Amino acid sequence: MIKKPLTQQRAWQIVLNRLRKKSLWILHYCTGCGAIELPPTKTSRWDMERFGLIPMATPRQADILLVTGYLAKKSLKRVILSYEQMQSPKWVVGLGSCTIDGGMYWDSYSTIKKLDEYIPVDLYIAGCMPQPEAIIAGFGELIDRIEKGVACGWKDYYRNWRWYKINQQKVLGEFDTKVDIAREAEFYRLKNGSKEYQRKN
Amino acid sequence: MVLLRAGIYILAAFFTGLFLMGLGRKITARLQRRYGPPLWQPLYDIAKLFSKRTNISHGLMMDFSVIILLGGTLLSLFFLPNPYFKDFLASADIIVLLYLLLLPSLGMALGVGEVANPNGSIGISRALIMLLGYDFTLLAVVVGLSLAYGGNTYFVDIVSQQGGSFIHWNLFRFPLFALAAFFATLGMLKLEPFEVMVAPHEIATGPMVEFGGRYLGMLFLQYSFALFIEIGIFVNLFLGGGGIILFTLKVISVFVVGVLVNNIFACFRTEQAVKFFWKYPLVLSLAGIIMVMAGK
Numbered sequence: 001m002i003k004k005p006l007t008q009q010r011a012w013q014i015v016l017n018r019l020r021k022k023s024l025w026i027l028h029y030c031t032g033c034g035a036i037e038l039p040p041t042k043t044s045r046w047d048m049e050r051f052g053l054i055p056m057a058t059p060r061q062a063d064i065l066l067v068t069g070y071l072a073k074k075s076l077k078r079v080i081l082s083y084e085q086m087q088s089p090k091w092v093v094g095l096g097s098c099t100i101d102g103g104m105y106w107d108s109y110s111t112i113k114k115l116d117e118y119i120p121v122d123l124y125i126a127g128c129m130p131q132p133e134a135i136i137a138g139f140g141e142l143i144d145r146i147e148k149g150v151a152c153g154w155k156d157y158y159r160n161w162r163w164y165k166i167n168q169q170k171v172l173g174e175f176d177t178k179v180d181i182a183r184e185a186e187f188y189r190l191k192n193g194s195k196e197y198q199r200k201n
Numbered sequence: 202m203v204l205l206r207a208g209i210y211i212l213a214a215f216f217t218g219l220f221l222m223g224l225g226r227k228i229t230a231r232l233q234r235r236y237g238p239p240l241w242q243p244l245y246d247i248a249k250l251f252s253k254r255t256n257i258s259h260g261l262m263m264d265f266s267v268i269i270l271l272g273g274t275l276l277s278l279f280f281l282p283n284p285y286f287k288d289f290l291a292s293a294d295i296i297v298l299l300y301l302l303l304l305p306s307l308g309m310a311l312g313v314g315e316v317a318n319p320n321g322s323i324g325i326s327r328a329l330i331m332l333l334g335y336d337f338t339l340l341a342v343v344v345g346l347s348l349a350y351g352g353n354t355y356f357v358d359i360v361s362q363q364g365g366s367f368i369h370w371n372l373f374r375f376p377l378f379a380l381a382a383f384f385a386t387l388g389m390l391k392l393e394p395f396e397v398m399v400a401p402h403e404i405a406t407g408p409m410v411e412f413g414g415r416y417l418g419m420l421f422l423q424y425s426f427a428l429f430i431e432i433g434i435f436v437n438l439f440l441g442g443g444g445i446i447l448f449t450l451k452v453i454s455v456f457v458v459g460v461l462v463n464n465i466f467a468c469f470r471t472e473q474a475v476k477f478f479w480k481y482p483l484v485l486s487l488a489g490i491i492m493v494m495a496g497k
Contacts, residue, residue, distance in 0.1 A: 060413035
């Protein structure tokens with residue numbers, strides 16, 4: 001691996017990433033079944049506030065969108081709305097097998113199978129259900145990635161928003177969140193590179 | 202030189218407030234048998250919030266509201282008797298300070314008015330209703346104390362007359378006022394029995410619902426100053442102020458008692474909270490005034 005030269009901008013980013021990893025506020029999206037594993041993670045036995053992880057009430061204030069379990073097509077809409085209201089840098093964590101490949105709902109007509117096709121997921125925590133130890137370990141991994149600056153799902157969303165929008169519209173039909181993604185992508189100076197994805201599809 | 206000392210005072214107040222916020226979270230965690238976050242977690246939170254790259258504004262008034270909020274709080278910082286910066290205190294009237302304490306709520310209301318989120322409107326209306334509760338109580342306490350000192354409302358005089366031994370503290374001379382003012386302080390700090398305005402489980406942090414990124418960072422800054430000021434008022438009125446170390450220790454101890462109360466009690470509803478203020482602390486302070494009048 002080639003080491004990049006340490007410019008002033010990059011040094012500043014390293015400092016910011018170190019600060020960001022210490023304070024992560026989670027927006028729980030728990031319409032699936034995973035939510036029952038979260039209270040023990042928060043309370044005295046596993047205590048996730050040690051790492052600066054606390055639950056937050058609104059998308060505007062949150063850094064992590066935690067999606068637990070399966071998503072019905074109706075609730076996918078709300079997830080996308082919440083995700084687009086969050087302020088960058090932001091991360092998505094998929095909890096449970098259902099977010100990876102549909103899990104036990106793999107042949108259901110009303111749920112989506114891969115969360116990654118609709119919003120960029122930074123980290124999956126596999127299991128049905130993942131226990132609090134697994135959740136803590138997963139967040140530890142996410143914290144490491146944030147420090148290294150490799151958890152960049154939100155940039156991926158702005159780079160390939162056309163691909164994500166096509167996927168969303170395949171499931172939801174005509175669906176507009178009224179968030180101007182193209183303008184926001186321009187604000188972050190992220191060029192649209194959806195060609196690669198179109199080939200894959 | 203004055204500017205330098207003012208800067209040192211602002212920094213000291215900021216870090217005291219931050220320390221209190223961290224300490225509160227740590228005590229809460231320990232009471233729930235958790236380890237809790239690091240003591241300087243609020244500092245990381247503020248740094249994180251200011252490093253957010255999107256900061257969604259809903260209009261010019263929302264931008265101004267955080268400035269009014271922080272400006273009003275910084276202004277009231279200089280009218281509080283404190284061991285760091287005493288240049289403006291000769292003319293610091295406690296009534297002026299009570300007026301200035303209203304500014305943050307009004308600034309918040311201006312900002313939330315532009316945000317079309319119903320949770321925000323509910324939150325700010327609750328905050329203004331709560332103001333009716335604790336502000337009347339605090340005003341009655343201040344009137345009573347100034348009557349006891351011959352109609353003098355200069356804050357420094359009230360502090361200086363408690364000098365010497367701790368027996369001279371107003372806490373022991375006027376225990377009724379102290380109790381009423383302690384409840385008012387809890388209401389001002391939005392601690393638990395009176396936490397109707399924020400209520401994250403109910404109205405999604407109320408007025409702050411649409412404030413994220415740097416806006417929320419400004420609100421965190423404001424809260425750290427507000428902690429220092431609002432506890433500082435109680436310390437000055439009833440515990441006799443003091444030097445840098447003594448003042449800080451008194452502020453911390455009052456806050457610790459507040460946090461313990463916060464963890465024991467559940468939350469009132471808005472009308473219950475106002476009813477409570479009008480029933481007990483206000484009546485206590487009125488009884489105190491009658492006792493002061495009778496003693497003359």
